[in-house]
Amino acid sequence: MTSNLLIRNVRPMGGANVDILVENGRITRIEPELSALEAPVEDGGGRIIIPGLVEAHTHLDKSLIGMAWYRNEVGPRLMDKIENEREAKTRLGIDPTRQSRRQTLASVAHGTTHIRSHVDIDTVHGLAGVEGVMRTREELRDIVDIEIVAFPQSGMLIRPGTVELMGKALELGAEVVGGLDPAGIDRDPKGHLDAVFDLAQRFGRPVDVHLHEAGELGAFSLELIMERTRALGMQGRVAVSHAFCLGMPDADYVGRLIDELAELSIHILTTGPASRPSPPVAKLRAAGVVVGAGNDGIRDTWGPYGNGDMLERAMFVGLRNNFRRDDELEAALDVCTRGGAQVIALERYGLAPGCWGDVVLVEGETVADAVVSHRPRALVVKRGKVVARDGIMVTDLNLTA
Numbered sequence: 001m002t003s004n005l006l007i008r009n010v011r012p013m014g015g016a017n018v019d020i021l022v023e024n025g026r027i028t029r030i031e032p033e034l035s036a037l038e039a040p041v042e043d044g045g046g047r048i049i050i051p052g053l054v055e056a057h058t059h060l061d062k063s064l065i066g067m068a069w070y071r072n073e074v075g076p077r078l079m080d081k082i083e084n085e086r087e088a089k090t091r092l093g094i095d096p097t098r099q100s101r102r103q104t105l106a107s108v109a110h111g112t113t114h115i116r117s118h119v120d121i122d123t124v125h126g127l128a129g130v131e132g133v134m135r136t137r138e139e140l141r142d143i144v145d146i147e148i149v150a151f152p153q154s155g156m157l158i159r160p161g162t163v164e165l166m167g168k169a170l171e172l173g174a175e176v177v178g179g180l181d182p183a184g185i186d187r188d189p190k191g192h193l194d195a196v197f198d199l200a201q202r203f204g205r206p207v208d209v210h211l212h213e214a215g216e217l218g219a220f221s222l223e224l225i226m227e228r229t230r231a232l233g234m235q236g237r238v239a240v241s242h243a244f245c246l247g248m249p250d251a252d253y254v255g256r257l258i259d260e261l262a263e264l265s266i267h268i269l270t271t272g273p274a275s276r277p278s279p280p281v282a283k284l285r286a287a288g289v290v291v292g293a294g295n296d297g298i299r300d301t302w303g304p305y306g307n308g309d310m311l312e313r314a315m316f317v318g319l320r321n322n323f324r325r326d327d328e329l330e331a332a333l334d335v336c337t338r339g340g341a342q343v344i345a346l347e348r349y350g351l352a353p354g355c356w357g358d359v360v361l362v363e364g365e366t367v368a369d370a371v372v373s374h375r376p377r378a379l380v381v382k383r384g385k386v387v388a389r390d391g392i393m394v395t396d397l398n399l400t401a
């Protein structure tokens, strides 16, 4: 569904005041002052207007938003968190439809117009997560776009049957092939990545691999990903999430990896994690690597943090990367908007005639001020339709289901 809307008196990316006309869901005119037109009018009050925020890495199927406080006593290893969660899904009754709906609505209220969500697939819960998130996607399709990554959270080769389930998820409606720590979890980096890229080839889909492996082990896995991307001609279709290995101190080694990522157009997705070495965002962007960002899991059994706000995430990316200058904070916002949009390969994204009318009004004197203060969004618009106001979803949305 698309709408018409005239948004008056707004400043694109903090620039000069303009009026923006959205017709049939698309931006058609951006001019200093548009005369009265046949469209509902919103007065932007001189606020900054940005394209919709892009949540490019999260897990909609397993947030605990709206459920009782979860007392976290999980062990320190990655596998502790994975096993704890698989069991907790049943014990706590984490319904992927309900929980993905809750998280999605929270994200939209914060100005997110596009989401890439990894969704767990394992031999215990099968495709329940994918089916749940697909229901939410259908129900909320007029207010947000959701892309699903088939994600083997419990490992793939160590749990026979998972690869077949991944294939079924891709047939069902997941768009992207996920992967996870080829060495650390499956303990068979070649086998794991061959299976991931084989699915990608068979179904003609892009790849997004969770790579938590640190230091040289992570770099080794990253090299195997680059090798396969090159051999299969998948340039521009592969993303690596987290990529903590790029935060290791060996600048020469990291520099060589970054140059090869740029050459192969492999994208990096980061959360700007406070607790881990992390990819150097400025260096990556300077080398020509597309960097997007995500909140990752929000209030789940892995950790208690998060609220789905990608403008706040831009601040975290800035903090983690020692961004202080205004141009650096503008880059952090670019990562959380245009960067994520490029990773997901969104078409008609941006603030220009021809682009979808997916826009957000943010509070602040400048873009840097908006990132740092990340006050509630004044207005969130999806394809010309107002979906949230002052940080709260509007109520007469006539949702699909």
Ligand SMILES: [Zn+2]
Binding pocket: 057, 058, 059, 118, 210, 296, 297
């Ligand atoms: Zn994740």
